[in-house]
Amino acid sequence: xxxxxxxxxxxxxxxxxxxxxxxxxxxxxxxxxxxxxxxxxxxxxxxxxxxxxxxxxxxxxxxxxxxxxxxxxxxxxxxxxxxxxxxxxxxxxxxxxxxxxxxxxxxxxxxxxxxxxxxxxxxxxxxxxxxxxxxxxxxxxxxxxxxxxxxxxxxxxxxxxxxxxxxxxxxxxxxxxxxxxxxxxxxxxxxxxxxxxxxxxxxxxxxxxxxxxxxxxxxxxxxxxxxxxxxxxxxxxxxxxxxxxxxxxxxxxxxxxxxxxxxxxxxxxxxxxxxxxxxxxxxxxxxxxxxxxxxxxxxxxxxxxxxxxxxxxxxxxxxxxxxxxxxxxxxxxxxxxxxxxxxxxxxxxxxxxxxxxxxxxxxxxxxxxxxxxxxxxxxxxxxxxxxxxxxxxxxxxxxxxxxxxxxxxxxxxxxxxxxxxxxxxxxxxxxxxxx
Numbered sequence: 001x002x003x004x005x006x007x008x009x010x011x012x013x014x015x016x017x018x019x020x021x022x023x024x025x026x027x028x029x030x031x032x033x034x035x036x037x038x039x040x041x042x043x044x045x046x047x048x049x050x051x052x053x054x055x056x057x058x059x060x061x062x063x064x065x066x067x068x069x070x071x072x073x074x075x076x077x078x079x080x081x082x083x084x085x086x087x088x089x090x091x092x093x094x095x096x097x098x099x100x101x102x103x104x105x106x107x108x109x110x111x112x113x114x115x116x117x118x119x120x121x122x123x124x125x126x127x128x129x130x131x132x133x134x135x136x137x138x139x140x141x142x143x144x145x146x147x148x149x150x151x152x153x154x155x156x157x158x159x160x161x162x163x164x165x166x167x168x169x170x171x172x173x174x175x176x177x178x179x180x181x182x183x184x185x186x187x188x189x190x191x192x193x194x195x196x197x198x199x200x201x202x203x204x205x206x207x208x209x210x211x212x213x214x215x216x217x218x219x220x221x222x223x224x225x226x227x228x229x230x231x232x233x234x235x236x237x238x239x240x241x242x243x244x245x246x247x248x249x250x251x252x253x254x255x256x257x258x259x260x261x262x263x264x265x266x267x268x269x270x271x272x273x274x275x276x277x278x279x280x281x282x283x284x285x286x287x288x289x290x291x292x293x294x295x296x297x298x299x300x301x302x303x304x305x306x307x308x309x310x311x312x313x314x315x316x317x318x319x320x321x322x323x324x325x326x327x328x329x330x331x332x333x334x335x336x337x338x339x340x341x342x343x344x345x346x347x348x349x350x351x352x353x354x355x356x357x358x359x360x361x362x363x364x365x366x367x368x369x370x371x372x373x374x375x376x377x378x379x380x381x382x383x384x385x386x387x388x389x390x391x392x393x394x395x396x397x398x399x400x401x402x403x404x405x406x407x408x409x410x411x412x413x414x415x416x417x418x419x420x421x422x423x424x425x426x427x428x429x430x431x432x433x434x435x
Contacts, residue, residue, distance in 0.1 A: 027118065027119050028119065029116060029119060030120065032248045033118075034124055035248070036248035037125070037243055040243025040244075041128040043236045043238060043240070044236060044239045044243065046236045047131075048072055048131070048135045050232060052139070052229065054229030054232065055229030055287075056141070056145065056229070056337055057229070058220055058225030058228075058229065061218060062422075062433065063424055063432075064422055065432035066424040066428055067145075067427060067428065068141065071141045074150075074153075076134050082158060084108060085106060086103060087130075087162070088108060089101055089102065091129065091173070092173070092174045093105040098177035099167060125246070128246075129173075132188055133161060133165055133169070135192065136191070136195060137157040139200070139343055140157075142335075142338070142339045143200030143201070143203045143340065144204060144336065145336040145337055146218075146419070147210050148207060148412060149410065150423075152406050152407070152410050152413075155406050156406045160199060160402055163398050164199065164402075167394075168395070169191050171390075171391075178387050182374045183384065184299065184300070184370075186298070186302035186303055187241045187298045188244075189299020189300070190299065190347065192298070192347070194347040194351065194388060194391045194392060195391060195395045196343055196347075197339055197345065198392050200340045200343070200344065202396055202403065205333060206400065206403045206404075206412070210336065214328065214329075214334070223284065227287055230291065233291060233294065234263055234294065237298075240259075240298065241259040241301040242256035245302060251302055255302045258297055258306060258309035259309075262294065262296065262297035262312050263297070264313065266293020266296065266320075269293075269317025270285050270317040271285050273318065291342055292321075292342050293312075293313040295342060295343050296313070296347070296349050297313065298350055299351045303358040303369075304354065304358060304368070305364075305367050307366070308356075308362070308365045308366070311353075311365060312353050316349060319345060319346075323345045324338050324342065351384050351388050352384050355380040355383070
């Protein structure tokens with residue numbers, strides 16, 4: 001071959017080499033991972049409707065059961081539309097200063113059939129993250145159950161999703177400052193549970209107690225509904241935690257195992273403590289302990305082993321049980337369905353515990369290691385504590401401001417007559433039961 005032709009072929013080969021390398025490195029869609037995240041999306045939505053709706057619905061009095069179901073369904077619809085319009089963009093759009101996503105992805109701009117996020121379709125990733133955005137404000141309604149106006153609830157939920165949930169989700173998962181620092185929050189200890197729990201506490205304080213609290217007994221009207229809802233939450237939480245691996249792999253499997261162990265440990269611990277204190281174990285206690293175990297393991301689920309999950313579940317049962325007594329009996333705060341002591345306290349506890357049990361030096365209680373760039377237990381715990389503190393302060397301040405705005409616009413609380421009559425009839429002209 002002549003020298004000119006050899007030179008030409010060499011140039012063509014060199015030009016093609018980078019292209020071939022890029023092609024070999026291009027991420028292809030993974031059908032297995034896609035199928036698992038699709039399944040997890042359905043499981044997490046199942047947690048809110050019907051899971052949380054039934055769990056909460058059974059815990060209130062008969063005259064308010066439909067109002068709780070209505071609130072969970074309405075929040076699901078509202079947040080879904082807001083997520084489409086701007087929520088996904090704020091949470092996962094291009095980073096702006098480490099605090100919020102830009103508006104480049106409004107109306108899910110640029111998302112098509114072949115658009116990938118990692119090795120799964122971005123449509124699947126976005127919808128999966130939407131289910132987290134739905135359940136966070138839905139958790140809060142348990143704090144002001146039986147006394148907030150429906151219009152106020154709807155306006156507050158939309159504003160809270162925009163001003164609290166989306167920014168914090170970006171801080172942790174969307175490329176924001178907490179994620180860059182190395183915060184370990186696998187499935188939403190800060191993003192979902194701390195934000196919802198703190199907002200619940202602030203809401204209960206601003207609205208005040210239900211009429212008659214704490215002198216009048218306000219026992220759950222239908223524990224069968226509550227147990228059914230609790231079972232749905234337990235199953236759905238597999239998608240919540242194991243799905244957060246965004247892959248059908250060992251991380252998802254370990255997260256699923258840790259989730260189950262913590263839930264079981266939380267349920268048994270709460271039951272045993274209550275049994276010793278009051279002489280009888282209650283159904284309400286065992287299901288609440290299960291939820292405490294689930295909420296507390298959430299941030300740690302992808303970073304700890306089964307031994308660590310067992311300890312976290314036991315501690316969750318003890319600490320959240322004590323927090324529930326303190327909030328209602330000592331401080332006389334009417335957090336109607338114990339959102340702050342179970343989810344808020346559990347989320348804080350689990351986020352801190354993730355920094356401990358992620359360590360590889362704890363023998364049978366070891367986890368999967370610290371965040372990249374973090375080499376010591378003290379450093380990781382410091383980042384975890386900073387994440388909790390920042391989330392608590394930001395959520396408390398913004399929630400208070402939003403409640404004041406909503407009160408000025410539509411009024412927060414149902415009238416005394418409506419509260420006595422029950423919100424089902426007063427606000428929706430329907431009954432939960434008509435025998």
